[in-house]
Amino acid sequence: MKQLAALLILIALPVPYRAHTASVFPGAGAVSLLLTHADAGLGLARPELVRRMAHRATARRRLLSSDPPVRAPVSGGLAAGGIVTNEYLVRLAVGTPPRPVSLTLDTGSDLVWTQCSPCRDCFDQGALPLLDPAASSSYASVPCGAPPCRALPFTSCGGGGGDRRSCAYAYHYGDKSVTIGDLATDLFTFGEDNNGGRLPTRRRRLTFGCGHVNKGVFQSNETGIAGFGRGRWSLPSQLNVTSFSYCFTSVFESKSSLVTLGGGSPAIYSHAHTGEVQSTPLLKNPSQPSLYFLSLKAISVGSTRIPVAEEEEPRRRHRRRSAIIDSGASITTLPEDLYEAVKAEFVAQVGLPLITGVEGSALDICFELPPMASSPATFWRRRRRLAAVPELTLHLEGADWELPRGNYVFEDLAAGVMCVVLDAAPGEQTVIGNFQQQNTHVVYDLENNRLSFAPARCDRLVDSL
Structure with missing residues (x-):
């Protein structure tokens, strides 16, 4: 714990906080994002894709279990103790001017975060550069006394003086997988430069984690995680939407699909459905409130x-x-x-x-x-x-x-x-897991606690815009 506290103090970057009441946007239209599999375009053979997916499942199930962690050797291909939560990626932009990020869609967690510079210990994220908070004119760190800082389970006070000290966070996924950084707000851009401009562009100020120490096993084409859970700081909760949906294309394809936050009933996507829509209750478990x-x-x-x-x-x-x-579990x-x-x-x-x-x-x-x-x-x-x-x-x-x-x-x-x-x-x-959810349009009705699903041609969902 002493080492963790030291890290939290070291990584905080004092940037003035700008209080905004528009961290949610009631009544706004639907937000749309493109969605692709994490391994799309890597040129991997089908057996290798399945092997990678199976190893992820072995690690991921420890994250979701409320039982004591299982102490067992980790299969080949994973770093010791690593938890892999990456499968399908949403693409958006952060800051002013907007900088692209690629985040895993994860219904099993809440925090939205991306890797930031300066980086103390980060994973390789490929061609996308680290997000530089100093380069964004709309970036603001969250002070220690602000409600977002008090709401997270592991936070500490970083640099600055008096009440202006910034909020440093540590968010654990289990078995040594963790992101540590500054809690901040900035403008998120949804839909910009995606799909030839077909997606509607919207900008909203959100609270997120600017990660400077990010430990675990991640893909080289992702920059962080977009939590879609039930918690206060997940993407659906911050956007104040009453529903969201996704549709996973096949793991063996490189086609893109669509994520929507807000919007109408599943009927408006019927052109992409290949079978009937069914629904079942969404249940809550007080011991795991985010799932x-x-x-x-x-x-x-x-x-x-x-x-x-x-x-x-x-x-x-x-x-x-x-x-x-769980969208973040593979199998x-x-x-x-x-x-x-x-x-x-x-x-x-x-x-x-x-x-x-x-x-x-x-x-x-x-x-x-x-x-x-x-x-x-x-x-x-x-x-x-x-x-x-x-x-x-x-x-x-x-x-x-x-x-x-x-x-x-x-x-x-x-x-x-x-x-x-x-x-x-x-x-x-x-x-x-998401392998079993392939080619299925899944709609989470958060207002009525219902989950609807229908077999679908996921790549056709973009035609509904």
């Missing part, structure tokens, strides 16, 4: 329905039948007993040899594909016949989320392997 929970009743593998058993202990009962929906994780029941059904119904220890993979439910036949046409006919997999459905309160094959099955034809993309986790919590 979004759904009521998970059962999981079906083919025609076999596997009920989600309730915890016998009354005070923990709600946790067994609730699932976190859906299930409690170990539920995972084993789902795995057993896939093994029984797929009819191919189960293989373990697939090189470079963190996935556990993998099957051996039939060997390459003498001609490609014969091989494809055999593969289609022999590699059939049962349907996977998440039964929520009032809705059945039927996952398309591409949202839970991955095939590496060169290696002759087919895997079911699910993972197990200690504890009682199910987490619905």
Whole structure:
């Protein structure tokens, strides 16, 4: 703790604070942002993309667990103790003049932050330069006594004198992943120079973290995280919107989609939907107030329905039948007993040899594909016949989320392997990750606590503007 306090004091940069009441904008129109996968454009092969995604899931599930952290070796590709929270990126600009930033859309956290200069210890963010607060005429550090400083769990007083001392923060994601910096306000520009000018441009003053020490494992094409959680300092909360939505294009594509904060009902996006809109209640958990929970009743593998058993202990009962929906998690994780029941059904119904220890993979439910036949046409006919997999459905309160094959099955034809993309986790919590949310328009109705979803061509959502 002494080392942390010293860091907080060292990194504070005294810049005059400008009090603004317009940190929220009730009644304003919808804000739109372009959305792309973090690995888009990196030229990675499909097996490598899945391997990276599986390793992220191993780390991410420790972040969302309220149980004591699991002490276990971290799989290859991650720094020791690292938590990876990056998957899909939103692009916007900060400051005057506006400087571009690329932030992970994360419904599992609240703080909005980006890396800033001077940088004491930062990750490589590729071609985008560090945000320089000294270069923005609208930047203002938050003083120690201001409400935003008092609202965050870990803050300290930095440089300056008397009441003008600035607010330094430390925001933890778990297992040594942390951003430390100055809490500040500045103008955020949404939509500028995106998609050939098709997105409406809006500027709003927001509170954010200007990070000078940022530890963890991050992509080289992101600069920070945009928290979309329920907390006070998340992006939806600061913009005072009653709804937001996103639609994740395939991890194997480089196409962009759309994030909207505010706006109308899912019906206005019907041109992009390829199936019916369903809805289910959004639940709250007082012990994890920033997260979004759904009521998970059962999981079906083919025609076999596997009920989600309730915890016998009354005070923990709600946790067994609730699932976190998380845009920052890559792969859906299930409690170990539920995972084993789902795995057993896939093994029984797929009819191919189960293989373990697939090189470079963190996935556990993998099957051996039939060997390459003498001609490609014969091989494809055999593969289609022999590699059939049962349907996977998440039964929520009032809705059945039927996952398309591409949202839970991955095939590496060169290696002759087919895997079911699910993972197990200690504890009682199910987490619905973004791989299972691909090609699905997901709408969070915060006013009525409802989540709506529909299968969609996500790249077509921009046409609704």
